[in-house]
Amino acid sequence: MKNSDTSEYMMDDLQFRRSIYADPSSVDEDILAAQKADPSKKKLAKDLCQFDEKLKQAMNVTVPDDLCNKLMLRQTFKSHQHNKRKKRIHMALAASVAIVVGVLVNYLQFSNSHIYNNLGDYALAHVYHEEGAFSNNDETRVSLTALNQKMTTFKGHFNSSLGELISADYCRFDGMKSLHLVFQGLTDTVAIFIVPKEKHLTFTDKFSDVNLHGESLSFKEANVLIVSNKEESLSQWQRAIRNNITWLI
Amino acid sequence: MATKQVRYEALVKALHGDLYRYAYWLTYDKHIAEDLVQETFLRAWRALDSLKDEKAAKSWLITILRRENARRFERKRFDMSDYEEESIMDTESTSTEQTIENDWLRNKIAQLPAEYSEPLVLQVLGGYSGEDIASILNLNKNTVMTRLFRARNQLKDALEKEPNNIRLAHEK
Numbered sequence: 001m002k003n004s005d006t007s008e009y010m011m012d013d014l015q016f017r018r019s020i021y022a023d024p025s026s027v028d029e030d031i032l033a034a035q036k037a038d039p040s041k042k043k044l045a046k047d048l049c050q051f052d053e054k055l056k057q058a059m060n061v062t063v064p065d066d067l068c069n070k071l072m073l074r075q076t077f078k079s080h081q082h083n084k085r086k087k088r089i090h091m092a093l094a095a096s097v098a099i100v101v102g103v104l105v106n107y108l109q110f111s112n113s114h115i116y117n118n119l120g121d122y123a124l125a126h127v128y129h130e131e132g133a134f135s136n137n138d139e140t141r142v143s144l145t146a147l148n149q150k151m152t153t154f155k156g157h158f159n160s161s162l163g164e165l166i167s168a169d170y171c172r173f174d175g176m177k178s179l180h181l182v183f184q185g186l187t188d189t190v191a192i193f194i195v196p197k198e199k200h201l202t203f204t205d206k207f208s209d210v211n212l213h214g215e216s217l218s219f220k221e222a223n224v225l226i227v228s229n230k231e232e233s234l235s236q237w238q239r240a241i242r243n244n245i246t247w248l249i
Numbered sequence: 250m251a252t253k254q255v256r257y258e259a260l261v262k263a264l265h266g267d268l269y270r271y272a273y274w275l276t277y278d279k280h281i282a283e284d285l286v287q288e289t290f291l292r293a294w295r296a297l298d299s300l301k302d303e304k305a306a307k308s309w310l311i312t313i314l315r316r317e318n319a320r321r322f323e324r325k326r327f328d329m330s331d332y333e334e335e336s337i338m339d340t341e342s343t344s345t346e347q348t349i350e351n352d353w354l355r356n357k358i359a360q361l362p363a364e365y366s367e368p369l370v371l372q373v374l375g376g377y378s379g380e381d382i383a384s385i386l387n388l389n390k391n392t393v394m395t396r397l398f399r400a401r402n403q404l405k406d407a408l409e410k411e412p413n414n415i416r417l418a419h420e421k
Binding site for chain 2: 018019048054064070071075076
């Protein structure tokens with residue numbers, strides 16, 4: 001049917017009417033040619049274009065002024081809520097992680113180290129751990145006053161010095177706050193631990209391994225452990241401690 | 250996040266008017282039209298990443314809006330005859346003559362079957378070609394052209410049969 005040369009003759013009235021009613025502003029070649037050939041068709045097309053203008057005007061209902069803002073606001077609000085929710089989730093996650101880390105650290109530091117069953121094993125391990133930290137030739141000294149200040153934590157008191165005190169520091173003795181004293185010994189340092197009484201470590205009055213030996217003294221308020229090399233006479237130290245220490249109830 | 254917000258705002262600014270008018274001619278109700286547009290943009294926001302070509306945005310939004318409208322129908326069967334003449338209100342601030350003519354035409358458009366009025370609105374208001382309308386409405390082009398012909402034909406017929414309002418308006 002489509003042949004632009006003969007379209008003027010091919011497109012009948014009905015066909016034209018259908019086409020122009022379907023699309024008055026059509027730029028189809030056949031339609032344009034038909035309009036050119038027939039003024040009445042051209043007029044019909046023009047009328048319909050004008051009618052379309054009227055239709056457009058009628059269809060062009062007013063858009064509510066606030067619609068645009070409503071749409072924006074709603075979305076901004078929603079995404080803000082969404083972000084806030086996300087932030088809250090992140091905060092909650094961070095808090096959870098912090099708690100878990102805290103608990104874990106606490107657990108590791110204070111309880112998980114209950115890998116030793118008795119005082120002696122732990123004392124030996126502790127001394128080995130600090131091997132090299134102190135030397136028998138260290139010149140530093142801790143005064144009796146300073147020592148007794150630290151001893152107040154354990155409600156104890158030394159009446160006089162037990163010997164040359166190289167170091168006196170609180171330490172974690174298997175999770176318990178303890179006092180670690182390092183004295184000058186005959187050939188090497190002597191370690192004395194003041195350890196609060198706790199159930200999880202079995203009291204062992206004598207313990208030793210290849211290099212070191214030790215003894216524990218059980219007082220009502222605390223245990224006192226002595227660890228040294230085998231050159232040292234432990235009983236001598238034991239006696240000195242017993243005679244020197246007083247407990248402040 | 251920021252880019253999405255910017256894209257969204259650009260879409261709203263550029264197309265909310267067209268979409269509202271389209272919704273209005275689907276529903277003949279200002280409030281439902283507004284709800285539909287809100288619903289449409291909400292869905293558009295969620296699916297914004299799937300819109301690759303900004304030029305296709307309008308057809309994309311119209312498709313979403315038509316789907317939303319269909320959902321509304323599923324929720325509550327809505328009879329075309331339910332529309333109230335009062336709801337087809339004039340909102341243009343043109344001359345009285347124009348107002349009367351517009352009112353009359355709006356009523357006539359509203360009385361067209363939806364299958365005729367919808368492609369007509371897309372063509373006249375949306376400026377879409379027959380092919381575009383066919384793809385938006387999921388019809389073949391011949392069907393669309395036939396419906397467009399019938400739509401205008403019915404409106405013209407009505408104009409010829411019932412010209413009193415219009416004549417009145419013109420004579421004024």
